[in-house]
Amino acid sequence: MTSPTNSVSILQRITLNPQQKEAVVCEKWPQLVFAGAGTGKTRVLTAKIAYLIEQRRVYPNRIFAATFTNKAAGEMRSRVENLVGISCKGMWIGTFHSMCARILRQQAHRIGYTPAFTIFDQDDQLSLLRAVMKSLELDERTMQPRHALSVISKYKNRCLSPEDVAGTGKSYYDQEAIRVYEHYQKALVQQQAMDFDDLIANAVRLLRAEPEVLQNYRTMFEYVLVDEYQDTNVAQFHLVQLLASGHGRVFVVGDDDQSIYGWRGAQVENILSFDRHFPNTTTFKLEENYRSTQAVLDFANAVIRSNTRRAPKQLWTGKAGGAGVIVARYGDDRQEAQGVVERVSELSRAGTKLGDMAVLFRTNAQSRAFEEALRRRNVPYVLVGGISFYERKEIKDCLAYLRLLVNPKDDVSCDRILNVPSRGIGAKSRDTLIEAARRSSRSMLEVIVAGDCTGLGAKSFSGLEELRSVFLLMRELVEQSRAPNEILQEMLTVTGYIDRLESEESEEADARLENINELMNALAIWSQENEAGGIAEFLEEVSLATDIDRWDKETDSLNLMTLHCAKGLEFSSVFVVGLEDGLLPSRQNFDDEAKLAEECRLFYVGATRAMRTLECSHVDQRWRFGSLMPMTPSRFLEAVPEKLFDTVDHTRVAAEALPSMLSFRPQRVRESKSGGGERRKIRIEPQHDEFDQDIVQYRMGQHVMHRTYGPGKILSISGFGPDMRLTILFNDGTRKRLMARFANLESS
């Protein structure tokens, strides 16, 4: 530890207001801090940890601190280190998920896992669930895999195992869902894999089942701190309780007004009734906002005011005045993007850095219009979130090979790369392999490596042999302790993955190659920085990485992200866009009051990100599902008193100045399947005229022109109306049978 320091030193090195200071030095546990937006929540948490280490002589490795993202954890660790001047390497600070994964790897054998277990992301979960449903002969149309997954997730978030919920299904559907859960869970264990929810649920299960393990961690973690407590779910609450209720030294920080993860199982009740679960809690309230101007804060307060069921609080700021909040109206989403980019340029010219500005939206899909507008104007930007790097096909393929190297039981990964790049193993051979694995209770890769799968065609057999040799080679390279990036490189060469992409010579393939290169670089850098780190550790980091983790505010580019992603961040200027009913609030949450309230808080979170200027916008019509939909301003805007913002109407100006922007597209009329079928039943005689208003009339022998096949002659016509098929002999001698509706033929 450091040399003795005098009792006020830590408090001298960090500026705290009286309330913050009280929370930091308080010795009466447990402690709860209600910290409104911008009131210095992170500052208090950091100071608290530093105070514990320096003043209370707590060893860093005795502290368990859960944050919402890895990035927040990393920042907090280095801030604490700066404050106390010693390394805090041993401190447990990270997301619940990453720390649970760490505990579970240490104790894996106790719950039927090896330490090398794989972590499944949503994509993997879905693949596994599909496989499970297939083996149960459940039709995906009767039970949507995604829905089943959300049901399972809800159970896991409440720490309910399949056994716990067995027999509780009210409807047939519920019972089937429980049956799927049971088999899904079995499959996870069989493949030595855990999904995100398992990381928490299994940690709780472990601590409950093994008293001496629990006792170990309880004595180890003398202090338990939790950031963003309003976003914890039941399982996380249980974990905190298990670790901390013995000694009661628990310190949580949060803001019920910023609870925006209810859909993921988070319970605001956790923070609202904290003192019920942790008796004799000392509660603090931070209400002085250091971030925003009075104008921004007044607006934000008005947004949240209508929400019921919140702990009473009133944020105030010393930053009187400030630019008024603007609410802009645009004709459509393209104009909105254009208008916002215009404003961004103005602010940029006036001295605000691009990196200090952000465009915040409800859905990822909204980013497109902005990206296009920004690219047109050559404004540098970063898009945070969306399809992350590690979710790209080519990257997931590479990772699947690596995952299999670490955990050969991972059938989801094996299934993924079985025929990637294609090596002649089709659906049939795949089923044969799966069946062989099932019969001998081995994993797919184990069967492949053993090379004893029978009943395959020659082509598939040699394909499997090829795959087998790839893995034998990779394992040999691991034996020789070759660098992980070299092993990946070797795999990509041997399998011909690189060759395939190179010979494709398309822009897309080039982008893929570039991504793969980037992955190899990341792997190389990573293995250099983490001497002890093997492939397994790299994979863990990758699967628990968040989008925001890779975000760097220092690069001076305009930030585009979802409202969810923006939580915890602040920007000088903020644009909250797409403020329309159906989008914010989302239409899917219209009928549920609690969900609607969460949408409102989402808007509040967005508004409170702004330090100096806040501009909101909504449009009259928006492109959705490929067609232009009329939109009305968000009900949350209507609830804000008009004196708190200035309205700017861009619709008329835009219509005159940008006639080309009003792109008119003919609405495509779609023939519904059932509609077509009914008509056919009614009509006994072929009567083309009713259908053929927009379909060209054809006759046998007619000469026609096809867009890709060129000129040809109609040989025969079958079916009628929307089902009409034409057999055409093209001039190059090929004969094709085409649907008249889609053939797009011209008479010639």
Next chain:
DNA sequence: TTGTTTATTCTTTTT
């Protein structure tokens, strides 16, 4: 068995 074309569905939000 494979690539291509066609049909359908879909959008919240993410550890």
Next chain:
DNA sequence: GAATAAACAA
């Protein structure tokens, strides 16, 4: 309009 599933031609 894009991603994905199904259907089809080769």
